[in-house]
Structure formats: structure tokens, C-alpha cells
Amino acid sequence: MPLDLLSPGEARDMLARRLGARQIAAEPGAADDIADRCARLPIALAIVAARAATNRHFSLAAVAGELGDLGAFHGGDEATDVRAVFSWSCRTLSPPAVRLFRLLSLHPGPDVSVPAVASLAGITPQASGPLLTELTRANLLTEHTYGRYAFHDLLRAYAAGLADEAEAPAERDAAVHRLLDHCLHTAHAADLALHPHFSDISLPPPRAGVTPERPKNKLAATAWFTAEVPVLLAAVPLAARAGFEGHAWRLAWAMAGFLHRQGHWQDWLGTQRIALAAASRIGDQTGQGHAHRSLGLACSRLRRYDEADDHLRRALDLFTDVGDDAGRAHTCLNLGQLAERQGQHQQALRHSRQALALFRGTGNRAGQGYTLNAVGWQEALLGNYHHALESCGEALRMLQEVDDVQGQADTWDSLGHAHHQLGDDRRAIACYEHALDLFTQVNDRYAEASTYVNLGGSHRALADFGATRVAWRRALSILDELGDADADAIRADLAQLDASRLH
Numbered sequence: 001m002p003l004d005l006l007s008p009g010e011a012r013d014m015l016a017r018r019l020g021a022r023q024i025a026a027e028p029g030a031a032d033d034i035a036d037r038c039a040r041l042p043i044a045l046a047i048v049a050a051r052a053a054t055n056r057h058f059s060l061a062a063v064a065g066e067l068g069d070l071g072a073f074h075g076g077d078e079a080t081d082v083r084a085v086f087s088w089s090c091r092t093l094s095p096p097a098v099r100l101f102r103l104l105s106l107h108p109g110p111d112v113s114v115p116a117v118a119s120l121a122g123i124t125p126q127a128s129g130p131l132l133t134e135l136t137r138a139n140l141l142t143e144h145t146y147g148r149y150a151f152h153d154l155l156r157a158y159a160a161g162l163a164d165e166a167e168a169p170a171e172r173d174a175a176v177h178r179l180l181d182h183c184l185h186t187a188h189a190a191d192l193a194l195h196p197h198f199s200d201i202s203l204p205p206p207r208a209g210v211t212p213e214r215p216k217n218k219l220a221a222t223a224w225f226t227a228e229v230p231v232l233l234a235a236v237p238l239a240a241r242a243g244f245e246g247h248a249w250r251l252a253w254a255m256a257g258f259l260h261r262q263g264h265w266q267d268w269l270g271t272q273r274i275a276l277a278a279a280s281r282i283g284d285q286t287g288q289g290h291a292h293r294s295l296g297l298a299c300s301r302l303r304r305y306d307e308a309d310d311h312l313r314r315a316l317d318l319f320t321d322v323g324d325d326a327g328r329a330h331t332c333l334n335l336g337q338l339a340e341r342q343g344q345h346q347q348a349l350r351h352s353r354q355a356l357a358l359f360r361g362t363g364n365r366a367g368q369g370y371t372l373n374a375v376g377w378q379e380a381l382l383g384n385y386h387h388a389l390e391s392c393g394e395a396l397r398m399l400q401e402v403d404d405v406q407g408q409a410d411t412w413d414s415l416g417h418a419h420h421q422l423g424d425d426r427r428a429i430a431c432y433e434h435a436l437d438l439f440t441q442v443n444d445r446y447a448e449a450s451t452y453v454n455l456g457g458s459h460r461a462l463a464d465f466g467a468t469r470v471a472w473r474r475a476l477s478i479l480d481e482l483g484d485a486d487a488d489a490i491r492a493d494l495a496q497l498d499a500s501r502l503h
Contacts, residue, residue, distance in 0.1 A: 011035035011045060018049035023060065030060035037067040039152035044082050086158045089138040096123075097134040102167055103175050104141075104151070105159035108238045109231030111150040115213050116231075119182035120175055122209030148227065176238070178210050180247040183235050185212035186224065187254035193221035194442055195257055195406045196366035198333075198359070199326035201250055201290065218405065222443050225258040229267075236271045245278035249287040256294045260301070261406075261444040263482035269298040286327075289318035293331050300338045303485075308338050326367065329358030333371050340378060349378040366407065369398030373411040380418045388418040409438035413451050416458070425458040432458065449478035453490060460497070469497060 006014065015031055016024045024031045038044035052063045090098055100121050104112065107120060117132065118125040132149060135141040141149045151159070163172060185206050191197075193215050206212060215221035232255050239248035252275035259268040272294045279287030296311035312335050319327035336351030352374040359367035376391030392414045399407040416431030432455040439448040456471035472494050479487035 006035075006040040006042060006045070008032065008035060008040070011038070011040045014042065014045050015049055018046070019052055019060075023052075027060040030064050033064040034060065034067065037064060037153070039154055041082075041152075041154070044154065047082065082154065083158060083161075086140070086155065089140050090162075092138055093134055093140075094131075097131045097138075098162075099166075100128070100131045101135055101140055101159050102163040104149075105156050105163050106172060106175055107179060107231075108234035109228075110234075111144065111148045112231070113148055113227070115186075115211055116179065116182050117149070119210045119212075120179045122175070122178055125211060173242070174207070176242055177244065178207050180235060180239050180244050180251070181206040181210045182212055183228075183232060184247055184251050184254060185210070186214075187228075187232060187251060189213070190215045190221040190224045191254050191257050194218055194225075196402055196404050198364060198367040198370065199290075199324065199330040201253055201286070203250065204246070218441055225255070229255070229258070229264075233267055233271065236274050240274050240278045245282045246284065246287070248278035249275035249284065249291055251275075253290050253294065256297075260297065261442065261446070263446045263484065265298055265301045269295065269302065272298060285318050285322050286324065289315045289322065289324065289327055289331075292318065293327070293334060296331075296338070297334055300334075300341055303341075305338065305342055309335075312338060325358050326362050326364060329355045329362065329364070329367055329371070332358060333367075333374060336374055336378065340381065345378055345381045349375065349382065352378055365398055366402045366404050369395045369402060369404060370407045370410070371395075372398065373407060373414055376411075377414040377417070380414065380421060383421075385418045385421050389415065392418065405438050406442045406444065409435045409442065409444070409447065409451075412438065413447070413454065416451075416454060420454070420458050420461065425461045428458040429455060429462075445478050445482060446484070449475045449482070449484075449486075452478070456493075465497060469494065472497070 012024060012028075012031055012035060015034065034048055035045065038048060048063060048067070051066075052058060052060065055063075090101065093101070100117070103120055104117070107116070112120075114128055114132065115125050118128040121128065121131075123131075132141065132143075136143055136149070140155055141151050144150050167175075185203060188201075188203060189212065213224065215224050232251060236248050236251050236255075239245070239251060252271040255271065256268060259265070259271070272291050276288060276291035276295065279291055292311045292315035296308045296315060299305070299308035299311060312331055316328060316331045316335070319325075319331060332351050332355035336348040336355065339345075339348035339351060352371055356368060356371045356375060359371055372391050372395035376388040376395060379385075379391060380388035392411050396408060396411045396415070399411060412431045412435035416428040416435065419425070419431060420428035432451050435451045436448060436455070439451060452471045452475035456468045456475065459465075459467040459471060472490055476487055476490045476494065479490060
């Protein structure tokens with residue numbers, strides 16, 4: 001007879017009946033913590049309550065702190081041992097389903113997709129479906145979202161114990177290798193679908209049994225990253241710990257663009273630090289170069305400009321040592337962006353022109369188009385608005401040719417700025433609206449907010465204060481969501497706008 005888990009209220013009532021309402025009322029947070037850690041399983045709650053009842057000098061917080069592993073749930077006989085209870089479910093499974101249950105404990109993320117399950121087990125996605133159905137029917141897994149499976153930490157710990165007993169170390173390593181191959185090759189394909197690679201990396205071929213996903217378009221790639229980011233953030237340190245240093249830095253590289261566009265800069269910084277340490281351990285200069293370059297960008301976004309400059313200079317030296325001109329070009333482009341953020345516009349333009357020359361030398365059309373936009377933007381910052389329109393116009397044609405939607409969005413924003421400075425705000429507004437449409441496609445939240453700020457400025461120049469307020473409020477909403485310090489400046493501008501309307 002299938003029964004659902006207890007509700008949070010039912011779980012607390014069960015503890016109260018065994019321990020007394022007074023003790024639960026004295027430590028309600030600890031009681032809820034116990035219920036959560038027990039997955040609201042009645043058998044687990046009964047065992048914990050028995051331990052607390054026979055050790056009245058223990059606080060509930062202390063009991064909750066014990067629940068890090070299944071040892072806390074040993075009740076003294078098979079009928080009250082959670083391991084035994086879990087084993088009853090496992091006895092109903094086919095051998096392939098039991099093996100899959102064991103291997104799932106090696107997956108580092110909060111949930112797992114069907115294709116990743118297939119790669120982890122070295123089977124086809126078609127073969128994994130019936131096995132997942134077996135596990136869900138046995139209440140060992142939950143399909144909490146369509147196509148994504150999870151199990152509670154208690155079941156993960158039980159599965160890990162089974163894996164230690166039944167899977168040889170070489171088999172566990174092979175499964176982790178397949179999983180990391182799946183993450184890496186799919187993340188690389190999704191990143192390429194979202195944005196052309198200016199300085200690409202080489203990937204070792206996936207192992208036999210790995211079936212990477214190939215997102216068909218930008219929407220699918222964005223959806224994949226959105227679902228898998230928690231998994232990828234856990235996979236990078238897993239790879240570094242498990243001796244797969246090459247996977248660690250390459251995975252961090254493949255997810256950097258998405259983390260950047262989403263404004264997850266602390267996660268970006270953390271993964272790249274792991275990547276740098278991993279690449280350094282194996283003496284991989286290319287990996288170190290990419291990690292230093294990405295760390296430089298992340299530090300720049302976090303306004304840690306001295307650190308950013310140091311990382312980018314190190315990246316430039318490493319790419320020079322290994323003869324990677326695309327890496328050098330990309331790093332010069334980033335040095336220009338860093339100089340620009342510090343108000344050093346002439347120096348920024350010099351870096352961008354150096355990057356443009358290097359990209360032309362490598363024949364990278366996407367890199368050339370993106371850098372031409374940087375050149376145009378920095379010319380505009382120096383007051384050369386007509387030159388800026390020429391550079392950005394050439395950039396837009398090149399970026400449309402290579403279907404770089406991100407680059408096109410950035411360029412429309414640059415064109416809008418130049419037109420605004422030349423006093424043609426109606427044309428500027430049209431450019432900004434083009435940019436916003438495209439930023440929405442690639443889900444670049446920070447750039448979208450920045451363009452809303454610029455759009456509001458053009459509306460204000462035309463004395464359309466209602467449209468100004470709408471644009472700035474949208475920018476503020478995004479920046480608040482991202483936790484960005486620029487939100488305070490927009491809040492102040494809105495307050496000033498409202499105050500001026502009152503006088």
C-alpha cells in the first residue's frame with residue numbers, strides 16, 4: 001500500500017507524541033530540522049525520537065546534529081533499522097536497477113537528468129527509463145520535476161554504502177569519468193550554441209557509453225544551463241578531488257559565460273579558483289591561462305581591479321608562452337574592458353585595437369566583430385561618435401554574418417549610445433530596443449539592465465518621463481535581483497526624477 005511522506009505538520013506531531021509537546025515547543029527549529037533530515041519518513045522519525053527519549057539530557061539541536069549519516073538510525077533490530085527498511089525496497093529491484101541506484105550516489109548534484117543517468121551508468125537513455133521507473137516505484141527516487149530525479153540524503157548515504165561494498169574502485173572511477181565527460185561535452189555544446197567561441201579549448205573524446213546532449217538552439221541551451229548549473233557547480237570540485245583536473249578546468253571554462261550573463265559572479269570566481277588550482281597541479285599552461293583570464297573578468301565585475309589586472313597579465317604571459325594567439329587576443333580584449341571600467345578610455349582603446357589585430361591574424365570573424373564593437377564603444381567614450389558609428393556598423397554586419405546574437409545585442413547598445421550623444425534620441429531608442437530583444441534571447445540579465453538604464457536616459461532627453469520611469473524601474477528590478485551595487489545609483493536617479501516632477 002503506497003503511502004506519501006508525512007507533511008511537516010504531521011512529522012512534528014509524531015515527534016511531539018513521542019517526546020512531549022513541551023520539548024518540541026522549546027526547540028521548534030530543531031524539531032523541523034530533524035523532520036527534514038529524516039525525509040519525514042515515519043520509521044526514521046521513530047528511531048530518532050526513541051534516541052531522544054532515552055537521552056533526555058540531549059537537546060533536540062544536538063540530536064539533529066547527529067543525523068549526518070545512517071549510523072544515527074540504527075534502532076537495534078532489523079524492524080527499526082533504516083538500512084534494513086531501505087534494503088526491503090532494494091530486494092524488489094532487478095540487478096541493473098540496483099546497480100543504477102548504487103551509481104547514482106556518485107552524482108554530485110541535487111538532481112539528475114535522464115541523459116546524465118545514462119552516461120553515468122554507461123547505458124543508453126532508452127535503457128535508463130525503465131530502470132528509473134523501477135526506482136521511483138520502489139520509493140528510492142523521486143521524479144520531482146519532469147525528467148529530473150532526486151533522492152533524499154539518507155537514501156544517498158545508503159546507496160553510497162552499497163557502492164562502496166559492491167563496486168570496485170575502478171568501476172566507481174569509470175562511472176565518475178563518464179559523468180564528467182557528459183557534463184563537459186554537453187556544457188561545451190550549450191555554450192557554443194549561446195555564443196561563438198573567440199578562444200576555444202580542445203576536449204578529449206568522451207568515453208564509451210557517454211551520450212552527451214546537443215542543445216538544438218539558444219532556447220534549449222539556456223534551459224539546459226538553467227537546470228544543470230547546480231550540478232555543474234558541484235561537478236567542478238568533484239572533478240578536482242577525484243583526480244580529473246583536466247575536466248575541472250574545462251568544465252569551469254564551459255560554464256563561465258552563462259554564470260557571467262546571469263550575474264553569478266561569486267560562483268564564477270569560486271569555480272575558476274578551483275580550475276586554476278587543478279590546472280596548476282598538472283602543469284597545464286593552457287588551462288592556467290584560461291582560468292587566469294576568467295578570474296580576471298570575474299574580479300573586474302566584482303570591482304577588484306588590482307586582482308583582475310594581475311590575473312589578466314598572467315593569462316597574457318601564459319598564452320604567449322604556448323603560442324595561443326586567440327587566447328592572447330581575448331585577453332587583450334578583456335584588458336581593454338578592465339581599463340574602461342576604471343575610466344582609462346585611451347588605454348582601453350589601445351588594448352582593443354591590439355586584440356583586433358590578433359583576431360584578424362587568426363581569422364576569427366566572431367572575435368573581430370566583437371572587438372570592433374569594443375573599439376567603437378571606446379571611441380564613443382572618447383567623444384569620437386561618428387567613428388564609433390562606423391566601427392559599430394562594421395561590427396554589426398560581421399556579427400550578423402556569424403550569428404553572434406550576444407555580440408549583436410552589445411553592438412546595438414553601443415550604436416544607441418553614439419546616437420544619443422549625437423542628439424538623435426529617437427534613433428537611439430530604436431537601437432536600445434533592438435538590443436533588449438536580443439539580450440532577452442541570450443538571457444544576459446546584467447546587460448539587459450544596463451540597456452534599460454540607457455533607454456531611460458534617451459526617453460528622459462525627449463522629456464518622456466513616464467517611459468523613463470518604466471525603463472529605470474525595470475533596470476532596478478534586475479539589478480536588485482542580481483544584488484548589484486549599481487542598483488543604488490538607479491534608485492537615486494528615480495528618486496531625483498520623481499522629485500523633479502513634483503516641482
